[in-house]
Amino acid sequence: MKTTARIMVPIILVLAISLLLQGHNLPGGGFIAGVLTTVAFALVYVAYGLDYLDAGVLGRDVEPGRGIFEHRSVTAFRRTFILGLAIAVASGLGALAFDEPFLSQTFVIVESIPIYHEIEVASALAFDLGVYCVVVGVLLTILSVVGAE
Template identity: 60%
Template sequence: MTTVMTRTTARVVVPIILVVAISLFLQGHSHPGGGFIGGVLTVAAFALIYIAYNLDYLEDGVLGREVEKEESIGEHRTVAAYRRLFMFGLVVLVASTFSGMLLGDPVLSQYHRSIHLPLFGEIELASALVFDVGIFCIVVGGLLTVFSVVGAE
């Protein structure tokens, strides 16, 4: 049973955690941060929601997943969705790792391009962001799978 104070704190802190996670994720290719820490912070925000409310609220209310009680945990559709996210991240990670070889460059080669956006000015795009997307999906998919399996028991 959680208190009103815990739920109120979660409502205030979770958006802050998610904004910091997105910030660290987006700047990770050129500053400390990246897909791993962004994914860990995202899952930490979801864990705080799980602690303050419950697993069904997290999966149904926040993540928009339909919760079905009669299925075993190994066949649960939510766990399968997290595993698909994990596998998608793995495919993106491997593809971005070896994409440089298709262009005749070494493995894990990075490519940079700057573009000018009217309101934001010069924005640097880096291929390392694709790598970070893969890491992010692996971390979020893997840790949410663990939370769902452990939380359902």
């Protein structure tokens, strides 16, 4: 289980990020990428336990004996979905600065970039990033809190 997780988790995460970025033109998007990222985290969680993220990856000390709600990871997850909501709303408010209705999107095509030649930058990507953060934060919060039960 641990060996599988070691190999799978990086692949899943890279796949999730590529799904998020390509979502505008190919199958993918914030929601799918978010769920996939959650799967990666859940895999770590099942294989190593919740403390591993803090102790093993980030090298921080985990204070034992505190409730699940004070757990560092859970706080981080909760912050993630609040951040996601903020990004989504802010990307919508951004349109107001250009005298457009709330949440209207646009895109620009940036030319002459090495390797890619041209890249399309859609403002919707910011919104999608918000979706991504909310999905990851919400699912992981629920998963860790319910899982701790």
